[in-house]
Amino acid sequence: MLKPRAPLGQRNALLKMSHVEKTFRGDVVALKDMNLTVNEGDFISLLGPSGCGKSTALRLIAGLMKPTTGRIEWTGGQSAGDLGVVFQEPTLMPWARVQDNVWLPFRLRGKSYSEVKDDVLEALKLVGLEKFQRAFPRELSGGMKMRVSIARALVTKPRLILMDEPFAALDEITRHKLNQDLLALREAIGCTVIFVTHSVFESVFLSDRIVVMAARPGRVIRELEVDAPYPRTEEFRTSAEYAAHCRNASDALHEAMGEPA
Amino acid sequence: MTLADTAPAPHVDAEELAQARREKLMKIARWFLPSLVLVLAILAWHLYVTIGEVPHYILPGPVLIAQKMVEDWSILWPAILITGRLTILALIMAVIGGVTLAVAFTQSKWIEMSFFPYAVILQVTPVVAVAPLIKIYVDSAFMSALLCAWIVAFFPILSNTTIGLKSADHNLEDLYSIYGASRWQKLRYLYAPTALPFFLGGLKIAGGLALIGAVVAEFVIGRSGTGLGLASTLLEASYRFNFGRLFAALILISLMGVVIFAIMSTISYLALHKWHESAIKRER
Structure with missing residues (x-):
């Protein structure tokens, strides 16, 4: 998995959404004609107001529902463990220790703990929680729980990780720390990420591609590239480049909401 | 300094x-x-x-009751065993029946739709009214008493476990689906642990109800001199104006209830104290 990321525009396609639409109850269009090619190594943010279909898009990619029309295709087909998911809540099993929570994706594939122990510990080490493997979720802080959730998503070394506003419920300080750690993780394991957020600043800091979406009907209106090099540090947050990207994204978001920029 | x-x-x-x-x-x-x-x-x-020189057939004193407890121990002890066995068996059957039905209900909407109303009817019909019928159709007094106690005890387990099995975190359910979990895996690793605190709450109620069911059944069924457990001993003592023995039996029934409650609470604590909010002491 440790391979350098190709520059934007030279990456191999991992997943293709073509003309994907999702309609609920026959008339509520949650997502209209979405076309998106996710490339290996992309960090894509889906940015938009609530009701813009970003979570619907994520659920469609996760296979939790089928598109009404259109296709979602994985290059080379999708196999077990190709996908990791992080929700807005840590979504841990409170009765299971940290290590058993992280073991879950393997356990559901019939692998015993001893078989995958090294992977579990490696994932916990990546998120800095190797000392807490025997703890129960209630003993951890909100940020630590989220780290466990990320470790669980990473443990199968998935080709794609979906994150649905994972840090929205955390305080600013924890969120910034996790933003940085997430980027460091991504450098370390080189995975592809689709990240749903409604924060302009978060999307610019994290991603190299921002897909701006609008509501009613949910649709993609603009795609932006953030070509700032990784690794990005806290200095990036205060750079003129960052501010310019934020303004671009913010303008696009205003457009998405039908307001003058 | x-x-x-x-x-x-x-x-x-x-x-x-x-x-x-x-x-x-x-x-x-x-x-x-x-x-x-x-x-x-x-x-x-x-x-x-x-x-006040109250005659013992109006109100026996604690000394007399203690005496009776010792004197009649050869009668009371077998009665304890019978009522105890009745209660515990009814509880075990209630657990098996309640959990099985709850799993069936949550695994299949059709089964739930078909049978849930009858589970409710079984619950809301007072067992005292059903017991004489059971007595007619079931030969063994013990078996009919067991049936009565079971009817009373099984509903809280069924209803609590059903709610518990339906209470899983939706995101966790999605996660299980994404990882391709089978029905059995979902039940075993997700729904069962989610339902555990609910089930244990039901078990606590059912423990008390099983004893009440056993007592009611003994009253109704054991009346005809079949001599069941503590409750029929109590009833018999009241016919004979043996109030010392009556009170002794009453105290033993009470103690039995306390013991059952303590056991259920201990089971609940042991199962939950590591992770469930209800069993965690809050630091101030």
Whole structure:
């Protein structure tokens, strides 16, 4: 998995959404004609107001529902463990220790703990929680729980990780720390990420591609590239480049909401 | 400066010390106060009976009851065993029946739709009204009493476990689906642990109800001299104006209820104390 990321525009396609639409109850269009090619190594943010279909898009990619029309295709087909998911809540099993929570994706594939122990510990080490493997979720802080959730998503070394506003419920300080750690993780394991957020600043800091979406009907209106090099540090947050990207994204978001920029 | 001045100050302030003292006092009081009430109540009872010269067939004194408890132990002990066996068997059957039905209900909407109304009817029909019927159709007095106790005890387990099995975190359900979990895996690793605290809550109620069911059944079924457990001993004693034995049996039934409750609470604590909010002591 440790391979350098190709520059934007030279990456191999991992997943293709073509003309994907999702309609609920026959008339509520949650997502209209979405076309998106996710490339290996992309960090894509889906940015938009609530009701813009970003979570619907994520659920469609996760296979939790089928598109009404259109296709979602994985290059080379999708196999077990190709996908990791992080929700807005840590979504841990409170009765299971940290290590058993992280073991879950393997356990559901019939692998015993001893078989995958090294992977579990490696994932916990990546998120800095190797000392807490025997703890129960209630003993951890909100940020630590989220780290466990990320470790669980990473443990199968998935080709794609979906994150649905994972840090929205955390305080600013924890969120910034996790933003940085997430980027460091991504450098370390080189995975592809689709990240749903409604924060302009978060999307610019994290991603190299921002897909701006609008509501009613949910649709993609603009795609932006953030070509700032990784690794990005806290200095990036205060750079003129960052501010310019934020303004671009913010303008696009205003457009998405039908307001003058 | 003396040595005492330079010694490190303890890290507890006056408020915490007072708090610790209060907690210690509360701990002792929790046992001491009810014991004191018990002793005083028995004493008052004893004085009332002896000073007022109340005849034993109106109200037996605590001394007489204690005597009867010892004298009649050869009658009471087998009765304890029978009522105890009845209660525990009814509870075990209630657990098996309630959990099985709850799993069936949550696995199939069709089964739930078909049978849930009848589970409710079974519950809302007073067991006292059903017991005479059961007595007619079931030959063995023990078996019919068991059936009565089971009917009363199984509903809280069914209803609690059903709610528990339906209470799984939706995101976790999605996660299981994404990882391709089978129905069995979802039940085993997700729904069952989610339902556990609910089930244990139902078990606590069912434990008490199983005893009540057993007592009611013995009253109704054991009346015809079949001589079942504690409750029929109690009833029989009342016919014979043997109030010492009646009270002895009553106290034993009460104690049995307390023991069952204590056992259920212990099981619940052991199963949940590591992770469930209900069993976790909050730090102040």
